[in-house]
Amino acid sequence: MSTPPVSTHPPSDLRLVPVEFAPETFWVGKRDPGNIFYANPYLRRFRGVDPKTQKQSEFNLLIDPGSSSDFSTIHTKVTSLIGGLERLSALFINHQDPDVGSSASIISARYAPRAGIVCSEDTWRLIVHMNLPRNRFIATEKFAQGLNVPTGHRLIPVPTPFCHFRGAVMLYDPQTRVLFSGDLFGGLTDANAQGLWAEESDWKGIRAFHQIYMPVNAALARAVATIRKLQPAVEIIAPQHGRIVRGALVSQFLERMERLQVGLDIMDEAQDRTHLQAWNSVVDRVLTLARGYLGTSVETKLATSPELSDTAAFDGKRLTVNRMGKWTLEHVVDLLCQGEPPEIAGPILVEATSAAAEYNLPTPHLDIEGNAAPAHVSLLTS
Known part of the structure; x- marks a missing residue:
């Protein structure tokens, strides 16, 4: 299958084409002009030799498929990359909020009837009520040491309890060193911001988002400690909101997040x-x-x-x-x-x-x- 051209960063293209920001890793989201808060669905396309059959294999994973209101954009972009949603192998859902995965019901029911649904047990207890098929649930708790993809690749679920939901789980791709972080490191984005890569100025929107939605610093500090233990070290953080973090900002934002006072830490004092x-x-x-x-x-x-x-x-x-x-x-x-x-x-x-x-x-x-x-x-x- 031929791969259509993808944009690496031209802002004018964000509404039209997928963006490949790491090898075989695409942002397939929607951007409305002037918005400051939007979701980031991602497609990770694995291709390789199945260790069991020794045959060429393909595994297409849609990460945080987003709101049902964004479905048409996601459908168009994913189809341009893999030929159709029916070629999806699985959906990964960080936590239960509707902006994270409410499109999963229409995708799994109509377009990808064989795709698995990967999330934590706590998340599943809630999202199953979106009429998701119970027989396709894959619990991340069963793969604490990593999930082997039938192309010879590996994915690592990374639990981040209470960031901001009890069952929140990030997903780490050690091949590309991309961490799909869910709400963690997500944020509000300046309406005039250009492109997908975060800048120093993005921290203000990240901080504001976390101070509103995250319950307590202890949860953030624990998550940061977990991220630092990942091997090989994380090079790109791809959150479910805001812009993608890379380079020196990864370590800088980790340091700030570790000590950021949020939620109950600041509620009484702020008032x-x-x-x-x-x-x-x-x-x-x-x-x-x-x-x-x-x-x-x-x-x-x-x-x-x-x-x-x-x-x-x-x-x-x-x-x-x-x-x-x-x-x-x-x-x-x-x-x-x-x-x-x-x-x-x-x-x-x-x-x-x-x-x-x-x-x-x-x-x-x-x-x-x-x-x-x-x-x-x-x-x-x-």
Whole structure:
């Protein structure tokens, strides 16, 4: 079968043709002009020799097939690549939300009657009510060590519980080093953004999406730790929303995601603005002390953070906390202490903790052990 030309990035082509962003890996989604939130269905086409039969084999996997409202676009693009939806071998569904896989019912009932449906048991309990055939369910729990594709390739299900659904499971393709991450690393996209590849500016939309939908940082930190253990290391993150992450942004976004405060972490503090004046006083004291040790490098350190502007205003000299005072103080202290010896980091940590206590504020969570602060600091945080 001949393969039609695919676009590598021209934005004008996104609505018309599939985009091959890794070998035999295609974005087959829909883009409406001006939208800031859209779904990303992907097609992974495997071709090779079946280890059992020693014959040429093909396996076509549609990942997060998307909303039924996007079905016509997906149908057209997938058909242009493999000749028809009836050639689909399986559908993979990250979790139960309708924008992830509500088109699966029409695909499996009418167009791909033999395609398996791969997802977690928790996800299946809900999506089965979309009239999906029970006899085609393939549980990811049965393939924790990997799922062998009948072309000699392998896929690895990667559970990410509570990101944002209990049964959410990512899918890792070690051949292409693409991680299909579902909602994790998905986000809102600027209406004027061009192409499929994420840029530094995409983090703002990713952060906003996660702070709304993810329940707690502990779930994100666990997911990041799991991603870092994957071998070979992940090179591309293909989320179900937003744009595709590659290159240096993979490690940068992993680091930010690991410490991102979301959901219950920020709900109460985000709504409580009564202590902002006190938090500003604490931050002022910390910065004054830090300047005695670090001089003008204090401003340089603060300017390196792309996240500080989310909660504070920094004019190059003065920092004013506008919301989430505890998180802002923790972040400022982390920036100041990064790379500094204990004799500098220690006094900064002590000042932050003791100043918060003097104003009867919640104790900031600081990396005391990691910065090797003096032993008496632990008494202040107990």
